[in-house]
Amino acid sequence: MSPLRKTKPSPCLLASRRLWRASRGxxxxxxxxxxxxxxxxxxxxxxxxxxxWWRWKRDGVPGWLTPFLKETGLLGT
Incomplete structure (x- = not known):
């Protein structure tokens, strides 16, 4: 038996994932x-x-929100 090989996702799939994340952002x-x-x-x-959903544990804090959260003291420096 041959070991399972992981294949890279197609460029179209990667582009659609980026677009999906961008629209969520x-x-x-x-x-x-x-x-x-x-x-x-x-x-x-x-x-x-x-x-x-935007899930903080999965998606993290977007870069544009980081300064606001730091300013309010909710995010460490």
Whole structure:
């Protein structure tokens, strides 16, 4: 028996994943920063609509939100 080989995803699949993540990030940017700060502080996931969620543990903090969270003292320096 031959060992299972992992194959690389096709470029189309990788591009669609990037587009999916980008659209989720754009949707998250439309949520008021105060609401995002509350959700981050409580560790609550943010519902983005259409069955999509921003999960802090999986997705992390987006770069554009980092300065706001640092300024409010919710994110360490």
């Amino acid at each position: 754009d949707t998250l940017a439309n949520v008021p920063a105060a609401e995002l700060a509350k959700a981050y502080l409580r560790g609550e996931d943010v519902y983005l609509g259409q069955g999509r």
